[in-house]
Amino acid sequence: MILDLQTLLIVNGVVVVLCGFSFVVNTAMRRNDAAGRLWSVSFIGGMLAVICYAIWGGGLQSSWILVIGNTAYTLVTGMIWAGCRVYNGRKPSVVLVGAGALIVAVTSVVTADSQGAWQGALALFPAVSLFSGLAAVESLRGRLLRNVNARILAAALWVVGFYYALRTIAFAIGGYRGEFFTTYLGPQQTTLLLTAFVILGTISLSILQVERAGTQALGDVTVGALSVVGLLSAASFAQQWQDWLERASFHGDRLEMVAVDIDSLPEMNTALGRNFGDGAITSVAHIVREHAPTSSLIGHPGAGRFVIVMVVSNDREAQKIASRVRDALVDKPIDETQGLRATASFGVVDTDVFGYDMLTLRDALDEATLSARSSGGNHIVVGRLPSIAA
Numbered sequence: 001m002i003l004d005l006q007t008l009l010i011v012n013g014v015v016v017v018l019c020g021f022s023f024v025v026n027t028a029m030r031r032n033d034a035a036g037r038l039w040s041v042s043f044i045g046g047m048l049a050v051i052c053y054a055i056w057g058g059g060l061q062s063s064w065i066l067v068i069g070n071t072a073y074t075l076v077t078g079m080i081w082a083g084c085r086v087y088n089g090r091k092p093s094v095v096l097v098g099a100g101a102l103i104v105a106v107t108s109v110v111t112a113d114s115q116g117a118w119q120g121a122l123a124l125f126p127a128v129s130l131f132s133g134l135a136a137v138e139s140l141r142g143r144l145l146r147n148v149n150a151r152i153l154a155a156a157l158w159v160v161g162f163y164y165a166l167r168t169i170a171f172a173i174g175g176y177r178g179e180f181f182t183t184y185l186g187p188q189q190t191t192l193l194l195t196a197f198v199i200l201g202t203i204s205l206s207i208l209q210v211e212r213a214g215t216q217a218l219g220d221v222t223v224g225a226l227s228v229v230g231l232l233s234a235a236s237f238a239q240q241w242q243d244w245l246e247r248a249s250f251h252g253d254r255l256e257m258v259a260v261d262i263d264s265l266p267e268m269n270t271a272l273g274r275n276f277g278d279g280a281i282t283s284v285a286h287i288v289r290e291h292a293p294t295s296s297l298i299g300h301p302g303a304g305r306f307v308i309v310m311v312v313s314n315d316r317e318a319q320k321i322a323s324r325v326r327d328a329l330v331d332k333p334i335d336e337t338q339g340l341r342a343t344a345s346f347g348v349v350d351t352d353v354f355g356y357d358m359l360t361l362r363d364a365l366d367e368a369t370l371s372a373r374s375s376g377g378n379h380i381v382v383g384r385l386p387s388i389a390a
Helices: 005-028 034-057 063-087 094-110 112-118 121-138 142-146 148-174 179-184 187-216 234-251 265-272 274-291 317-331 358-374
Strands: 221-223 226-228 254-262 297-302 305-312 344-350 380-382
Touching: 005 034, 005 187, 034 063, 034 187, 063 094, 063 112, 063 121, 063 142, 063 148, 063 187, 094 112, 094 121, 121 148, 142 148, 142 297, 142 358, 148 179, 148 187, 148 265, 234 254, 234 297, 234 305, 234 358, 254 274, 254 317, 254 358, 265 274, 274 297, 274 305, 274 317, 305 317, 317 344, 317 380, 344 358, 358 380
Parallel strands: 344 380
Antiparallel strands: 221 226, 254 305, 254 344, 297 305
């Protein structure tokens, strides 16, 4: 059976509206979910674009309908990128997304007479490609790097980004009547691709949202049926960390942060089951709590990730704590019967090096931890400022 374009557009519209409505309603029922709100804007943009294109296809062929539709379409991948940045603890950069949408809107207005139904395509296509690529990169770094669903989302975004890059080139060379464009990159192929992307993206983003909410729900770390008292959830930890930095800056105290990321946690969940992975998180949480200084702040900002904040007098104290935790992980098995042990990657940063800005420290901590993981795991990496060539 061959589906005509009108049928494909109807199916795509139904999928986008249902998925978008479900995600937005679920986000509206959650508190303190900045990433979810940005992702909701992405779904709202998709729904608005579908409605505008449907109105155009239904006979009301006003150029302003396509201007609105193209602008909303730009927000789909742009806001996914912004939400992924917030998920990783970075600034959302919504100004850049807004600038991209504005460029698409202006181009759509300027080319309305010359390009008809394809007005603004030479701005829309590269914008979608660019934001898809940026979102894919963001999905493979920071907290998202440890999540299998984020990797699935990244793969889908890479496909969309590459596809729209090809569309941009083909459209620029041969226009919408070009043989290559109409044969391989036309509306039918694009609609099928986007329908699959919406379904896959909705599943991935919904799971990421639920898992993020799970780490923020309680003040204690709760995994399975166990609770580790004394470890702060993501939201509580961020507030306390910011307070410590402000007071330390005022008094001139030196703070060091140690990040502990469990190695191969997604692989544990896949090979040995989620219960085993939860047991690994609980075991590591207890070890981190036991070996952290009494006066330190301990947070659990994400699954399999712990951060210790402590006041120090020299640049070796945090490394000593990281070494003690690493040795304890080797000594204590997760599963006594099988003797399986967890390892972790450690990042260490210092306010004497990076200052007292939490976002700067968080990025430096992520970079150091990622470097430790890239070295094979079970390593300790101290964050350094990039050297400047003379």
